[in-house]
Amino acid sequence: xxxxxxxxxxxxxxxxxxxxxxxxxxxxxxxxxxxxxxxxxxxxxxxxxxxxxxxxxxxxxxxxxxxxxxxxxxxxxxxxxxxxxxxxxxxxxxxxxxxxxxxxxxxxxxxxxxxxxxxxxxxxxxxxxxxxxxxxxxxxxxxxxxxxxxxxxxxxxxxxxxxxxxxxxxxxxxxxxxxxxxxxxxxxxxxxxxxxxxxxxxxxxxxxxxxxxxxxxxxxxxxxxxxxxxxxxxxxxxxxxxxxxxxxxxxxxxxxxxxxxxxxxxxxxxxxxxxxxxxxxxxxxxxxxxxxxxxxxxxxxxxxxxxxxxxxxxxxxxxxxxxxxxxxxxxxxxxxxxxxxxxxxxxxxxxxxxxxxxxxxxxxxxxxxxxxxxxxxxxxxxxxxxxxxxxxxxxxxxxxxxxxxxxxxxxxxxxxxxxxxxxxxxxxxxxxxxxxxxxxxxxxxxxxxxxxxxxxxxxxxxxxxxxxxxxxxxxxxxxxxxxxxxxxxxxxxxxxx
Numbered sequence: 001x002x003x004x005x006x007x008x009x010x011x012x013x014x015x016x017x018x019x020x021x022x023x024x025x026x027x028x029x030x031x032x033x034x035x036x037x038x039x040x041x042x043x044x045x046x047x048x049x050x051x052x053x054x055x056x057x058x059x060x061x062x063x064x065x066x067x068x069x070x071x072x073x074x075x076x077x078x079x080x081x082x083x084x085x086x087x088x089x090x091x092x093x094x095x096x097x098x099x100x101x102x103x104x105x106x107x108x109x110x111x112x113x114x115x116x117x118x119x120x121x122x123x124x125x126x127x128x129x130x131x132x133x134x135x136x137x138x139x140x141x142x143x144x145x146x147x148x149x150x151x152x153x154x155x156x157x158x159x160x161x162x163x164x165x166x167x168x169x170x171x172x173x174x175x176x177x178x179x180x181x182x183x184x185x186x187x188x189x190x191x192x193x194x195x196x197x198x199x200x201x202x203x204x205x206x207x208x209x210x211x212x213x214x215x216x217x218x219x220x221x222x223x224x225x226x227x228x229x230x231x232x233x234x235x236x237x238x239x240x241x242x243x244x245x246x247x248x249x250x251x252x253x254x255x256x257x258x259x260x261x262x263x264x265x266x267x268x269x270x271x272x273x274x275x276x277x278x279x280x281x282x283x284x285x286x287x288x289x290x291x292x293x294x295x296x297x298x299x300x301x302x303x304x305x306x307x308x309x310x311x312x313x314x315x316x317x318x319x320x321x322x323x324x325x326x327x328x329x330x331x332x333x334x335x336x337x338x339x340x341x342x343x344x345x346x347x348x349x350x351x352x353x354x355x356x357x358x359x360x361x362x363x364x365x366x367x368x369x370x371x372x373x374x375x376x377x378x379x380x381x382x383x384x385x386x387x388x389x390x391x392x393x394x395x396x397x398x399x400x401x402x403x404x405x406x407x408x409x410x411x412x413x414x415x416x417x418x419x420x421x422x423x424x425x426x427x428x429x430x431x432x433x434x435x436x437x438x439x440x441x442x443x444x445x446x447x448x449x450x451x452x453x454x455x456x457x458x459x460x461x462x463x464x465x466x467x468x469x470x471x472x473x474x475x476x477x478x479x480x481x482x483x484x485x486x487x488x489x490x491x492x493x494x495x496x497x
Contacts, residue, residue: 004157005029006319008145010171011164012127013040014109015287015304017116019162021059022312024123026413028319031156032125033147035132035165039117042264043108043192043219043226047072047298051365051390053101054467055309058411064115069107070220076202078252080209086202090363097448098392099366100407104298106220108192110264112301133170136161142282160315161283164308167271169289175280181273181342184294184349191227191239191265192219195248197257200225206252214251224263231267239265270294270349272342278331286311291338296348297363299341306365307334313413313465320490325374333370366390370468377471377484384454387471391463394448399441406449407467409434409442415470415489416463417481420455424478430489 007023009016012034020032048056048065056062075087093102107115120126134153135146142159163171172179198204200218207213214229227244229251231237244259275290287304311330318326344362361367370376371388379386393407409432410416417425417433422440425433436442436449444450453461458475462485473481 002031002147002154002156005031006159007031007315008133008143008156008158008161009033009164010133010161011166011287011289012036012113012117012129013164013166013287013304014045014113014116014301015289015308016162016164017113017120017127018055018059018305018308019164019286019312020120020125020127021116021123022309023316024120024125026313026316028316030125031158032120032127033131033133034127034129037130039110039113039129041110042190042266043110043224044190044266045109045112045295045298045301046106046217046219046226047302048105048107048112049298049302049363049365050099050101050104051368052302052305053105054390054393054407055305057407058467059116059119061115061119064118065107065112066105068111068115068221069105072104072106072220073201073203073218076204078204078206080207080253082253089203097395097446098452100393100405102364104364108219108222108224108226109301111221133165136171136174136283138281138283159282159319162311162315163283163285163289164287164304165289167273167288167292169285171283172275172285172289175283177280177285178276179273180276181271181292184270184272184346185233186230186270186294186349187233187267188228188230188270189237189239189265189267191244192222192224192263193227193241193244193259193265194223194261194263195225195245195257195259197254198225208251209253211251214248216248216257227259233269237267239267272346274335274338274342278335279327284311284327284330290335291342293342293345294349295345297345299345299363299365302365303338303341306337306368309466310334316413317488317490322488322490326488329370329373329375333373333375337368375464375470375488377480380472380474383472385461385469385472387469389469391461391467391469392452394444394452395446396436396449397443397445399439399443403445404442410463410467413465415465415485417460418449418453418455418463419458419460420449420453421458421475423460425460425482428486428489431485 007030009032023030078084132148134148137144143161145156147154203217205215212230217226241259248257271292273292286307293300369389376388415431423435462470464470
């Protein structure tokens with residue numbers, strides 16, 4: 001019998017690691033197990049969307065992730081006659097004070113997860129590799145999990161269990177949660193390779209020379225390229241360097257591209273599926289265990305990270321004394337998002353088949369919100385902000401003269417209250433209160449806070465720990481915000497920033 005924990009996380013991919021970081025910096029007792037004997041070495045997911053970059057900033061890993069990767073190159077589309085045309089994947093955009101990260105970042109998944117593990121170690125934790133959940137019993141006090149470990153079978157008690165164990169989730173199947181959807185009739189290969197014959201400043205896409213499309217993308221931050229191509233629905237696929245060289249020659253009608261080695265490869269069938277529910281008692285599903293998408297649009301990893309980001313602070317709050325009902329908002333907020341993402345990814349796949357690689361603002365996930373959530377108070381009639389939507393960033397200045405950003409005020413495990421003028425709120429644990437105005441703690445030196453938030457004198461806006469607006473009040477509405485906040489404003493036993 002292992003020492004009990006509050007939360008057992010099954011799966012140390014991007015979703016499991018995000019949840020672990022969230023719990024670690026809130027002082028929650030948890031175990032993070034991964035059945036693989038060592039970290040995942042492939043680049044199945046490589047796009048970090050703008051909203052996820054904001055999440056990474058809060059987790060303290062954005063600069064490391066940016067240093068580990070780079071921006072997406074332009075697409076070079078080749079025609080059958082050998083000519084080509086260059087296209088932007090995403091329209092170039094400049095950062096704005098409200099949206100500081102306008103473009104997707106390319107980081108191969110194995111590098112993203114390495115950055116996350118490094119952050120987790122800083123917080124005093126690490127995944128346990130080679131440890132697999134093989135069974136569980138749910139009772140009135142939580143879960144008794146049976147584990148297969150290198151030392152033999154072990155038992156672990158946990159108050160909550162989170163299945164971050166992928167599309168074939170044992171947790172989901174054990175609970176008997178349905179996973180409806182459809183197989184999209186597309187089987188594909190993905191391979192990380194060392195090759196010569198193509199430049200690294202373009203994402204090379206070939207119409208297939210009658211054999212089907214093929215894409216070869218340089219993986220930022222590495223010397224590798226990623227090869228993607230559809231393959232027959234049945235039969236074994238040779239993914240050796242020699243076979244991939246032949247495949248490139250077949251699809252691209254070129255013999256000057258040589259694959260020298262294969263670092264990782266996989267064959268997979270594209271699916272669009274969504275779990276019937278995200279919770280069964282003390283057990284939750286996050287990431288691919290709850291939803292699987294075609295890879296078009298770079299949505300899967302990002303949606304998974306944001307699932308865990310949403311669930312983490314809520315688990316910690318309930319463990320610290322917040323009402324259990326807070327956990328019901330996880331599915332209420334995140335399942336509709338996944339349903340929308342399934343539709344988006346499927347539409348983008350249809351466009352990709354016809355040669356349309358354009359990605360619009362909706363892939364950036366900046367407009368995702370939870371206005372219908374029980375955590376979102378009704379919006380005042382004259383408000384330009386909507387509770388449940390993402391809180392905008394802005395450049396401001398501290399009273400000491402140093403510039404800062406609203407995102408710096410939000411960063412951490414707390415709720416945040418921004419008051420336009422002098423605050424009348426009483427301080428409380430888990431809440432950071434900032435008065436904004438001339439001669440106050442924070443000065444709106446560029447008038448950005450006023451433009452983006454539009455608060456009347458004395459009005460306040462309450463921001464959740466995950467950066468979404470919870471409520472807006474006029475100067476006489478402080479009691480409403482306080483009554484809304486108090487049940488949920490709970491921290492773990494030993495918060496760590």
